[in-house]
Amino acid sequence: MFIKHTNYEVGVHYISLVESAKSLNMSEPFYGDVEVKCKMDKTYSQILLNCETTALARLTCDRCNEEYEAKIESKFSALYFFDESKITEDDDDVFYISRDTDKLNISKIVRDYSYLAIPMKKLCREDCKGLCPHCGANLNYEECKCNVEVENPVWNKLKQIKFDD
Ligand SMILES: [Zn+2]
Ligand SMILES: [Zn+2]
Numbered sequence: 001m002f003i004k005h006t007n008y009e010v011g012v013h014y015i016s017l018v019e020s021a022k023s024l025n026m027s028e029p030f031y032g033d034v035e036v037k038c039k040m041d042k043t044y045s046q047i048l049l050n051c052e053t054t055a056l057a058r059l060t061c062d063r064c065n066e067e068y069e070a071k072i073e074s075k076f077s078a079l080y081f082f083d084e085s086k087i088t089e090d091d092d093d094v095f096y097i098s099r100d101t102d103k104l105n106i107s108k109i110v111r112d113y114s115y116l117a118i119p120m121k122k123l124c125r126e127d128c129k130g131l132c133p134h135c136g137a138n139l140n141y142e143e144c145k146c147n148v149e150v151e152n153p154v155w156n157k158l159k160q161i162k163f164d165d
Contacts, residue, residue, distance in 0.1 A: 006102040032056040047080040059122045063130035074117035
């Protein structure tokens with residue numbers, strides 16, 4: 001994914017880009033197109049990008065085990081200096097760009113931020129009811145009857161008494 005910055009004058013520009021996850025080298029769980037919207041602030045000495053990405057992913061819900069589709073959104077900033085002496089080694093997302101380079105390659109940074117934005121806790125929906133731990137029924141779709149029988153302590157005691165006898 002490239003921004004041909006030489007097409008733009010010094011000043012602020014808004015740029016929209018779309019590229020397939022595949023061609024950005026983003027495999028599982030990503031699919032389809034990745035959209036990137038950038039504000040590009042270009043001066044004579046540097047280019048500052050502030051971008052928002054939207055990628056599509058197929059995730060598996062931690063509670064009910066069903067696959068669901070999610071929009072993975074992330075934001076990043078990247079700063080490109082035309083002067084190499086401005087770069088220090090510990091600056092993340094700060095890059096040197098030679099005066100002869102007409103394109104900014106943002107594929108890697110889009111990919112990295114998209115993967116970082118995959119949620120740790122994956123839920124098909126906020127109120128997913130999950131699976132019944134006893135019979136495995138998906139409680140989003142059906143109500144099983146174990147709940148009443150297994151979790152009622154009185155009932156359990158009665159059962160035990162019967163077995164003991
Ligand atoms: Zn779920
Ligand atoms: Zn159940």
